[in-house]
Amino acid sequence: MQLTRRDLGAIAAGAAVMAALPRLALASESNGFEQAIMDFTGGVEPAEGDVTLGTPEIAENGNTVPIEVSAPGAAAIMVLSTGNPNPGIVTFEFSELSGERTGSTRIRLAKTQDLIAVAKMEDGSFTMAKRQVKVTIGGCGG
Amino acid sequence: MAKVKPRVKVPKSASAGDVITIKTLISHPMESGQRKDKKTGELIPRKIINKFVAAFEGTPVFTANIEPAVSANPYFEFSMKVPGPGTIRFEWTDDDGTVYDLEKSIAVA
Amino acid sequence: MKKSIGLIGSAAIAAIVAASAVADPDDNNLVIEGQSLVSETTAPEGSAFEIIYSGWRFRSPETQVLETDDFENPGMVAVEYGYELWETAAGSSGKSCADCHGAIEESMSGLRAGLPKWDEAAGKPLSLEHLINRSIKEHQGADAWKWESAEMLAMTALIGLQSRGMPLDVQTDGPMADWYERGKELYYARVGQLDMACANCHEDNWGNMIRADHLSQGQINGFPTYRLKWQGLGSIHRRFKGCMKQIRATPYKPGGDEFTALELYVASRGEGLSVETPAVRQ
Numbered sequence: 001m002q003l004t005r006r007d008l009g010a011i012a013a014g015a016a017v018m019a020a021l022p023r024l025a026l027a028s029e030s031n032g033f034e035q036a037i038m039d040f041t042g043g044v045e046p047a048e049g050d051v052t053l054g055t056p057e058i059a060e061n062g063n064t065v066p067i068e069v070s071a072p073g074a075a076a077i078m079v080l081s082t083g084n085p086n087p088g089i090v091t092f093e094f095s096e097l098s099g100e101r102t103g104s105t106r107i108r109l110a111k112t113q114d115l116i117a118v119a120k121m122e123d124g125s126f127t128m129a130k131r132q133v134k135v136t137i138g139g140c141g142g
Numbered sequence: 143m144a145k146v147k148p149r150v151k152v153p154k155s156a157s158a159g160d161v162i163t164i165k166t167l168i169s170h171p172m173e174s175g176q177r178k179d180k181k182t183g184e185l186i187p188r189k190i191i192n193k194f195v196a197a198f199e200g201t202p203v204f205t206a207n208i209e210p211a212v213s214a215n216p217y218f219e220f221s222m223k224v225p226g227p228g229t230i231r232f233e234w235t236d237d238d239g240t241v242y243d244l245e246k247s248i249a250v251a
Numbered sequence: 252m253k254k255s256i257g258l259i260g261s262a263a264i265a266a267i268v269a270a271s272a273v274a275d276p277d278d279n280n281l282v283i284e285g286q287s288l289v290s291e292t293t294a295p296e297g298s299a300f301e302i303i304y305s306g307w308r309f310r311s312p313e314t315q316v317l318e319t320d321d322f323e324n325p326g327m328v329a330v331e332y333g334y335e336l337w338e339t340a341a342g343s344s345g346k347s348c349a350d351c352h353g354a355i356e357e358s359m360s361g362l363r364a365g366l367p368k369w370d371e372a373a374g375k376p377l378s379l380e381h382l383i384n385r386s387i388k389e390h391q392g393a394d395a396w397k398w399e400s401a402e403m404l405a406m407t408a409l410i411g412l413q414s415r416g417m418p419l420d421v422q423t424d425g426p427m428a429d430w431y432e433r434g435k436e437l438y439y440a441r442v443g444q445l446d447m448a449c450a451n452c453h454e455d456n457w458g459n460m461i462r463a464d465h466l467s468q469g470q471i472n473g474f475p476t477y478r479l480k481w482q483g484l485g486s487i488h489r490r491f492k493g494c495m496k497q498i499r500a501t502p503y504k505p506g507g508d509e510f511t512a513l514e515l516y517v518a519s520r521g522e523g524l525s526v527e528t529p530a531v532r533q
Binding site for chain 1: 161162174176198201202203204205206207208209210211212213214216217218219220221222223225
Binding site for chain 1: 313314479533
């Protein structure tokens, strides 16, 4: 493919957006996910650890984003959004009949953001994982 | 969808001690409470399935506490360790108090 | 496939279609519940394409997989509702669809693949929704369903499913020839504030990215389709309407002659692709 003038323009514009992103992220206010974590853990800061948070890297539509969480030995796993109007998404609770401590669902994401999964382990400890999901803005979509 | 309809997929039989995968889906708009009516500009009140419970012979297997960020037609997939033959009961609770339920028996070979 | 963006006449589309990172359809095979479907085939004679592709091939793996499993496909819930409607007596006749048509697997097999089709009584081609409403009104003696109602979508999904895997094949000659030409004119007619035709995106720029969206050839072999954006099923005419709104044109009326003609023409462009109803798209 030949690189055209328009390509160069697109690349430059892309670079400008990339440069602006971190500042935007700092400027935006939290949706309260930090507090939601504290409410779930009873004030304990969870360490990053043995929770798997499976998501697409890029979601084709923010209305339906498939996710899967699992954490061996978890009693419950809470999934939180850092970029939706409200932080809560879903909390799975397990039991001795659960088999693997895993759950999948489909969620709504308002924009590109980090998702957080916090697992409450059976021994009372907490562990968490974080993963970014890019939510694309459809060109058309009708 | 005009009608709320639950569906579940459970293996018909398994061996005791097997870990099986269960899939569930219920048709429901999951009105988030964030959307505005296009004509009046008023917020459309929240109406979602806020809780899903699967229980085997009365013992909970998997529970989901659900917020409006779960997509329309909520889908859940999870696993269960089969203790023996019995019935799994699935319950979805709507904000309006309605409980939609479904039961599936599992045979043990 | 590499197409130069410089060929596009419309300034509007040039501004939103990225020239870099051309993303061809992927190589995935569409297998639904063990049945192989044709998502790529040699284009019909006279086509602007060499090879035609189902829209499925342009979607992300996460979206694609939803269509391959009848449990995970959220459109199948509507199909179940359709079965209920099929078997429920209604109207002054006190009859259900099944009372006259029998087993849907036999009576409706193949219908979707050949629509819209010429109807002598109406003197024009009819879409599936037209046929259903006529039967409801004239035979069942009940009230017609709205084009985009839950009932209509459930029934079109259920009937369409009976042709899943069959190749699209519509009549374009005889009395259909005029309608085909009318649909073709509409396909290439620039309309709206953005001054764009269907062809500007789906013929000139398929495979390119329109912002973050991967443009397909605009095939309609999967309708009614469950769209993640809609969070539900929608009809072919709803999709046409959505496209027209995006180019800031005044949409034609769903069920009207313009969209029926366009449906015929677009269906003919996809001849050979398998019916995927109910498909899943972004």
